[in-house]
Amino acid sequence: MCNNDAKPTMYEGRWAIASAVSLLSMVLLLDGCAVGPDFVKPEAEIQENWNEKDDSRVATQADVASQWWRAFSDPTLDQLIKLAYQQNLPLQITGLRILEARARLGIAIGQQFPQQQEVFGSATKEGVSENAPNSSFRDRNYWDYQVGFDAVWELDFWGKFRRDVQAAHASLIASEADYDDALVSLTAEVARTYTVIRTLEVRIELTRKNAELQEEGLKIAESRFRNGVVTELDVAQSRTLLESTRASIPQLQSGLRQAQNALSTLLGQPPGAIQTVLNEKKGIPTAPAEVAVSMPAELLRRRPDIRSAELAAAAQCARIGIAKADLYPRFSLFGEIGLQSSSQGGVQSNHAHMDNIFDSGSFFYSFGPSVQWPFFNYGRIENNVRVQDARFQQLLVNYKNTVLKAAQESEDALIGFLKSQESTTYTQNSVQAAQRSVEIALVQYREGAVDYQRVLDTQRALLQEEIRLTETRSSIATNLIALYKALGGGWELRQGQPIIAESTLTEMQKRTNWGRLLPPPSPKPEDLHPLLTRDVPVFKKPYW
Incomplete structure (x- = not known):
């Protein structure tokens, strides 16, 4: 009792x-003190201007065209990129990771x-x-x-939980940058794959036309053989070239179907589902003669992978403080x-x-x-601090390396675009000369002025030069695509648009109470950089 x-x-x-x-x-x-270092944006070396700045075909401007693919004036390409943005499954996964990061930030805030x-x-x-x-x-x-x-x-006397909020906040913004990076890669890959498809279609058509031309040469050789003018060797050589040319067509068709299947996957569709979109053959996308680029320093702002690398380092910097807090009572x-x-x-x-x-x-x-106070920790806590610091230094170096790679990719694509244009002019002249050589060789062979080997050589050279011209024209487009990707163009496509499809949101809301975390807002450009520092309030309102 x-x-x-x-x-x-x-x-x-x-x-x-x-x-x-x-x-x-x-x-x-x-309000205690927050132990550990405060993040300072690392310095990265980058050139002041492009090496090709004096080229008249290169124009610098404040920003890169947000929908750069429209420069090709190809409605089919525009439609494909729109469908890919709406249906690409890896992009949806990246968007869902933003939700995960928001929930993890809520956990960190709740720990306060x-x-x-x-x-x-x-x-x-x-x-x-x-x-x-x-x-x-x-x-x-x-x-x-x-x-x-x-x-x-x-x-939170030593700022352990505030550092955790900093890390979670930086990780959230990094996940948004990763989404943008995935969108940049997606738009570039759709455009590149589409260019590959159109290039293979042109190559198949060229190969068929060359096969028809070689059939004409075979008929001439057979006629001269029947008349006893030449030996059977001319007929055999002509047939060898013709069948070799015909044999390359199925290989090209196989590559074409594989490229179409790859494009279907990018659009989140099973193989063959996009045939109706691609039925009309339009040739290789034509790139403009000039290109507008921003200054190299803009890469630090525009490239989502650079932002993600910076934010990953910021999150890890905060984890050093979390580890150090364990050294104190x-x-x-x-x-x-x-x-x-x-x-x-x-x-x-x-x-x-x-x-x-x-x-x-x-x-x-x-x-x-x-x-x-875990006073006797046998060095475990101190070594954990060292682990976190080593990881932080790795991410700082990774940030600098990411900037260097971005500059290299931009320069490589820019010089590739410009030199492909120059090469196209010379290759076009070469094709015209090869076509004339074939015409002359056939006439001279018919008249008995040259042997059939001369005809074979000119026909073989014509096919090679036409293929080279096709590949060079294709490289102009692919280098321009690579340039815009390297400049970080294309992520603006999601501005004002939902990150996660409505059907997915409905499904998730039926399964789990997501509170006010759904739907996730599309991050604004000005919100991509700010980080929580020592000015973090003692408490942030929790995510209920």
Whole structure:
């Protein structure tokens, strides 16, 4: 039986709680300190201007065209990129990772509040041994009832949880940059694959036309052989060239079908589903003669992979502070408040004390501070700090390497675009000369002025030069695509658009209560860089 005289009154309990709140407020006003380094954006070397800046075909402007693929003036390509943005499955996965990062930020913010709390209730039947100490002074069989609430709150005295919020916030922005990077890669890959398809279509058509030309040469050789003018060797050589040319067509057709299947996958469709879009053959996309590029320094702002590398380093920088906080004492507040009543004797007494559990005399509480300090950690905590610092340094170097690679990719694509244009002019002249050579060789062979080897050589050279011209024209388009990808163009396509499809949101909301995390807003350009630093407030409103 509990002694009510020994229990605190309800008034005393309220006074104790008020004292605890006052003590907590004083601790929070101190605001502790955030151990560990604050992130500073790393410096990266980048050239002031492009090496090809003096070329009249290169124009510099403040920004890159957000929908650069429209420069090809190809409605089919425009439609394919639109479909890919709406249906590409890896892009959807990247968008869902933004949701995951938002939820992880919510977890980090929640860690700033009481980390353990629970409402408890119990009804326990106790039976005490006759040989237990003091068993003669109490009824050995009784019921014990408890209801209440307890909590443990580790105070963020060293900024551990604020650093965790910084890391989670940086990871969230990095996931948005990763989405943009995936979109840049997607638009470029759709355009590149589409160019490959159109190039293979042109090559197949050229090969067929050359086969027809070679068939004409075979007929001439057969006619001259029947008339006894030449030997059967001319016929055999002509047939060898013709069949070799014909044999290359199925190989090209195989490559064409594989490229079409790859494009279907990019559009989130099964193989063959995009044939209706590609039915009309339009030739290789024609790139403009001039290209407008931004200054090299703009790569640091525009390229999503550079932003992602910077943000990954920022998140890791905060993790150094999280690890360092474990070197210091951990201060916590704990508290418990509730009602308790025990019954001894028979069933009637049992019911009586169930009714008395909500009396003022059943009130109890306990609260106070606690300190934990893993003093003898055998170097584990210090080595964990070193691990986090080494990882941070790796990411700093990775950031600089990402910037260097971006500059290289841009320069490679720009010089490739310009030199492919120059090469096309010469190759076009070469094709015209080869066509004229074939015409002359056939006439001279028909008249008996040259042997058939001369015809074979000119026909073989014509096919090679036409293929080279086709590939050179294709490289103009692919280099321009690579240039815009290297400049970080294309991610603006998602501005104002949903990151996750409506059908997916509906499915997820039916399965889980996502609260206000759905739908995720499309990040604005000005929100891509800001990071939480030492100015983080003591508390951020939690994600309920």
